Every structure is written in C-alpha cells, then in structure tokens.
Amino acid sequence: MIQAYNFLASWQLFPEKGIYETGERPKSSFYKIETKEHNKQLSISHNWVTLENKAFTAEYNIDSDGDLHPFEDKALADTAQVSFPDSSNFEIHFYKGNEIILHVQHHILPNGYLKITQQGFKNDRSSFANTEIYHKQMSVLPYSSSVGGAVIKPTEEGVIKHKALTAMEEQTNMQLDQIRKQIELLAMQAQEIQNRKELSMMIYGAKLSFKPNIGQTYFLYLKQDDSCVLSMLSPKEWGGNGPFKKFEAAVRLLADHTWVKV
DSSP states (O other), rough: GGGGGGOOOOEEEEEOOOOSSSOOSSSSEEEEEETTTTTTEEEEEEEEETTOOOEEEEEEEESSSSSSSSSSOOTTTTTTEEEEETTTTTEEEEETTEEEEEEEEEEETTSSOOOEEEEEEESSEEEEEEEEEEEESSOOOOOOOOOTTTTTTEEEHHHHHHHHHHHHHHHHHHHHHHHHHHHHHHHHHHHHHHEEEHHHHHHHTTTTTSSSOOOOOOEEEEOOTSEEEOOOOOOOOSSSTTTEEEEEEEEOOOOOOOOEEE
16 A cells, blocks of 8 residues: 555644634644555544543544445444545545545645545535644544544543643653754854854965954955955055955954954
C-alpha cells in the first residue's frame, strides 16, 4: 500500500484553521492512520476534546483494496470503500444502501499538512462540508477530531490525558522556543564576530602610518591601486575622499584588537 505511505502518521489539529458547517469546533484533536492485517487494512482513530473539556474517541478499520466491504459500525454505514487517486490523496466513501452518506477526503498539502474534508448530510438532509487542517506528530493520544466518526464515546481518562498533554506541550514548546532564540542569538553573535574578523584582516592589511588607539574612530579608504589605507581624517575633513579612490567605512578599534564599523 505504497499510496498510503505519506498518510501513515499521527496528526494534530490546528483548531483555528478548521471550517465547520455542522458540529462545534473542537478545542484539540488528533487523527491517527495506521495499517494492519499485513497492510491490507487501514486503521483510523480520531479523538477530540470540546471547548467544555469533554473528550471523545472514534476508531474503525477499513479494507484498502478499493472494493466495497461491509462496515463494522452499521449505525454509521452499511458498506465503505477506500480509493487512492494518487500519493497525495485518498478518499473513504461510506454507503447506506446505494447512497453515499459520508465522503471523507484526505489530502497532503504542499507544506506537508493534512487536509481532511468531510462531506455528508445533516439530520434535515441538507448537505454539509467540514474541513480540518492537521500537522504531523510523533505520537498521538486517544481523543478525537471528527464529528462524523464511528463508535463515538466520551472518556474521563481522555480529559485527564488531554490536560496532561496540553501542559506538556506548553512546557516543551516554551523550552524549544527558548533554545531556538538562543541559537538565533548565537548565530547573530557568530556572524558579528566573523564580520569583525574580516574587517580586521582588511585593516591590518592596509597601510598604517600611525599607531591606532583602542576606542578611537578612524577612517578606511580604498586607494587608486585598490589597496587600503587607514586615516585619522574623515571624508568631511578631506572635503570628499581626498586623494583616495573610495571611502570604505568609519571604524573603531576594540579592546580585543578587532575592528568594528561605526
């Protein structure tokens, strides 16, 4: 089942990105796709927690050979069928008799997110389409995402695990964010040191007719032969670039004997 490879993972919902024409927007949600029976079946579980912290879970197995098969939860559907148009899409059709009562489309977006669209009918027989966006996770916990799932049941254990998961995610995300900021700061500091080094190499390769003092500002010029010279006179004092081809930068000598642009 090569087509299913991209989907086999645990996925976490972006609650704010969903569009719900029926049912309420969940507080959090997880969606897990696996294979079983020597890759002949898809095992799908989805779990969600409402804004009132009520946890629900739904799971089912479905044959993946593209044929119609009896569905295990007769309350939802009599038969079901899986199809894989390509490696970025797969669909599940749920039938009551000869009528499709629920169509679930899974689509891998260019950014790697999973888009799930459920199309079905409300109690008044009007149609609806719910869309959810998920990002891939390393693992998943049992509380669900889909209002159209099978075998839906609330679990007190799910609420407890959800609260623990939420606290864990907040703490680890905060720690990862701190590390990311530290890495960015170190990268900036390393780039600054590299810039000072390159500037210092240029200045120490330039012509010096005096001994520069730490903390003092000097002026670096490019001569007509493209060599550099360090001067105590600014372009303003020269009335331009003076006898030089180009003014490069005002520079200052630091205590570690590196130079920095002013």
